[in-house]
Amino acid sequence: MxxxxxxxxxxxxxxxxxxxxxxxxxxxxxxxxxxxxxxxxxxxxxxxxxxxxxxxxxxxxxxxxxxxxxxxxxxxxxxxxxxxxxxxxxxxxxxxxxxxxxxxxxxxxxxxxxxADENSVEPFYFRHHVAEIAEGVKRWVLRVLVVLLLGFAMWASGLWSHWAAWFTLLLDCIGIWLSWMLVQKSLGIHSGAADAVCSVLEEGGCDELARSEASSFMGIFKWSEVGLAYFSISLLALLLFPSTLPALAAINILCLPYTVWSILYQKFKAKVWCTLCVCVQATLWLLFVSYLAGGVIARILPFTPSFWINFAVLAACYIATLLGINALDTALSNHLKTDNDDTTNNT
Amino acid sequence: MTQPIIPDIPGITKLSPLDMNGVHFNKRHTVLTPEILSSLSSKGTDGDK
Missing domain, CATH: 3.90.70.10 (Cysteine proteinases)
Structure with missing residues (x-):
């Protein structure tokens, strides 16, 4: 912005x-x-x-x-x-x-x-302008390729004709976007998109909660990191291993109590609404509806050996990804803190 | 470069570089909506920072 x-x-x-x-x-x-x-x-x-x-x-x-x-x-x-x-x-x-x-x-x-007069201009403006156009082109090419690859993956996995699979795909993408904005908020990285979403329920609510104690699990990892890991792995598992869908649905059900805690905490303890957090909870519930309407939840029972294998492998993937994101987040946080300290010392 | 024109009004004082360095930016990125401006006016303002 x-x-x-x-x-x-x-x-x-x-x-x-x-x-x-x-x-x-x-x-x-x-x-x-x-x-x-x-x-x-x-x-x-x-x-x-x-x-x-x-x-x-x-x-x-x-x-x-x-x-x-x-x-x-x-x-x-x-x-x-x-x-x-x-x-x-x-x-x-x-x-x-x-x-x-x-x-x-x-x-x-x-x-x-x-x-200002007619000679007022940014230093090396033409060079920067060309670079800015190139950045825009790179961003659009990336978006188009991601959309095409997602479409290809849906076709290759045989989920192309299932509306619930498309809905789940969309929700996972939205979840990744929301979680990424929450991670940015927790790192103090300014994002126009995040500010725009956050101002819907309460201006500044996201900032307040993203840096509070409740934003992390016992200070070990942040809930925003958990969300990012969850939606990323869910998306990849859907596209690459559609047979894991019942296990994905079961894990989604296990996440639902967290949504209740989050809403109650915001309403009664923090007394401030974090729009991004509320959107993540809504996304989890919509995923549940998608799995239910798509008949995936009905396939959870009876538990089979392959279900438990998929469940265990998915859990391992979630945890490994969470630990990776957490390590990256911590390194980035330390780097940003060092940068801020340097700026303060220089002024 | 043409210097900005400061109107010839008795109550206007040009700030020195030291004075200007004392006027810091707010890091909170507050959107100064009309409602927030009203609340700022009720707190009271002065030219000292």
């Missing part, structure tokens, strides 16, 4: 690429208005910080050159227009309009003014 910096450049009409600009913003040695002014200078944009007395803010709001950054106790807003008693502004890549007096009451009088 675009940062404050790239949004400001867009508002100023300065040619830039989001990837490079956001990276430069995140890597600023001084994470302050001073750092931002220095960064803008690299783009050929002159900037000046001002402070406005309370009595003068109403007049200043109508006369300051647009766009400008207005500071509030909860962050900066990019003021893009002031007209008809309203202020239009951008915050976290979203546009809002509010009555001028309401904005003035929240503004602390500090602002960053900027001046």
């Amino acid at each position: 675009a940062s404050l910096f790239s949004d400001f450049l867009t508002a100023l009409g300065v040619k830039h690429t989001e990837g490079y600009s956001d990276r430069k913003f995140a890597e600023m040695p001084f994470q302050s208005m001073f750092g931002l002014a220095n960064l803008l200078k690299q783009y050929g944009v002159a900037a000046a910080g001002i402070s406005v007395d309370k009595e003068s803010r109403a007049e200043a709001m109508t006369r300051l050159p647009l766009p400008f950054l207005a500071d509030t106790p909860d962050g900066f807003a990019i003021v893009t227009n002031v007209a008809d008693g309203n202020v239009s502004y951008i915050t976290q890549h979203k546009q809002f309009r509010v009555a001028t007096d309401k904005f003035l009451a929240a503004w602390n009088g500090i602002a960053l003014l900027a001046s």
